[in-house]
Amino acid sequence: MKSLKSATISAARALLKPLPIILTVVLFLSLISALPKDIYTKWVGNDPLSTLIAAVLGSVSAGNAMTSYILGGGLAKNGAGIAAITAFIIAWVTVGMVQMPAEATLLGKRFAIYRNVVSFLFAIVIGLLFGIFFG
Amino acid sequence: MSGGKRQEGKGLKQLLTSLFLGEEPDYRPYYIFGVTLLLYIGVVAFFPAYGQLALSKLVFILKALVWPFVFIFVLMWLIDFFVEPRQLAQAFKVMHGWKLWLLSILGGIISTGPIYMWYPLLARLRDEAGLRMGYIAAFLYARAVKIPLFPLLIFYFGWAYSLALTAALVVFAFLEGVVIEWLVPETAEESTS
Known part of the structure; x- marks a missing residue:
């Protein structure tokens, strides 16, 4: 067990460090939320292409998962397709393009490439499944 | 200021820096936020009707995020x-x-x-x-x-x-x-x- 102080500092840091990025996302979301809702249903749907693009965007994004939830959740509330949003959220946390060099150095190049490719494909599969059940 | 107080102030500054910027200070997220905020102010100033609606959405989103953030802190603390x-x-x-x-x-x-x-x-x-x-x-x-x-x-x-x-x-x-x-x-x- 950690000390009370160390656990408090660690939890506070995990929440405060991503704060500027979260606030940036919230600013964008409020602008997006003020637009007519049919824009999202038109552009971000439950189709495979939207899901693929969302998974690519999630894969190249980095940072706290909280940001992806707020961004994805905000877009979903405005009518974006659940398949694309799910693929985006999952790819954000399971595919790490930014961390790949570190992963390849410490755990092996082959492992890092295969793991990220499989995670990317799984994000699309889960996204499409969720599009069927929750779309 | 006495030496002890100065030391205390330095410690607090160090703690706040580590909390908001991490172990290795990174200011880039703050620059991004600053630029976005300026753009936001520009949108509100040039498109007042749309800006008003966006501002009301902003307040709604921020208010709604308070409780989830409190829960997140407690759960993170417990796991840590x-x-x-x-x-x-x-x-x-x-x-x-x-x-x-x-x-x-x-x-x-x-x-x-x-x-x-x-x-x-x-x-x-x-x-x-x-x-x-x-x-x-x-x-x-x-x-x-x-x-x-x-x-x-x-x-x-x-x-x-x-x-x-x-x-x-x-x-x-x-x-x-x-x-x-x-x-x-x-x-x-x-x-x-």
């Missing part, structure tokens, strides 16, 4: 307080079979901090305890389940979606482990060469 990476490493050394799959997935779920922080520990477990790559992949995939962020997930997507997503991530963590075990079956030396 009770989970030690060393204890996890010890458990990995003594388990095998389905128990090891379970531990890999549970370990991934309760592990905190950035993913790259875990690479050295996992590499050590692979080299010293012969932990296979499939288990490491399952551990890394299961990190997608974020227990402290569950209140936020429920807030945006509801209970049914949140529980289904968690269940799917657990199942796919196991599947990823199996697939990686098949694709990268070797452990230590071969995989880094």
Whole structure:
């Protein structure tokens, strides 16, 4: 067990460090939320292409998962397709393009490439499944 | 100011810097936020009707995020307080079979901090305890389940979606482990060469 102080500092840091990025996302979301809702249903749907693009965007994004939830959740509330949003959220946390060099150095190049490719494909599969059940 | 007070002030500054900027200060997120804020002010100034609507949405989003953030802090604190990476490493050394799959997935779920922080520990477990790559992949995939962020997930997507997503991530963590075990079956030396 950690000390009370160390656990408090660690939890506070995990929440405060991503704060500027979260606030940036919230600013964008409020602008997006003020637009007519049919824009999202038109552009971000439950189709495979939207899901693929969302998974690519999630894969190249980095940072706290909280940001992806707020961004994805905000877009979903405005009518974006659940398949694309799910693929985006999952790819954000399971595919790490930014961390790949570190992963390849410490755990092996082959492992890092295969793991990220499989995670990317799984994000699309889960996204499409969720599009069927929750779309 | 006395020497003691100056020292105290320096300590507080150091703590606040570490809380808001991390161990290695990174100002880029603040620059991005600053630029976005300026653009936002511009939009509100030039398109007052749209800006008013956006501002009301901003207040609504910020208010709605307060409680999920409190829950997230409490859950993060609990996990940070009770989970030690060393204890996890010890458990990995003594388990095998389905128990090891379970531990890999549970370990991934309760592990905190950035993913790259875990690479050295996992590499050590692979080299010293012969932990296979499939288990490491399952551990890394299961990190997608974020227990402290569950209140936020429920807030945006509801209970049914949140529980289904968690269940799917657990199942796919196991599947990823199996697939990686098949694709990268070797452990230590071969995989880094």
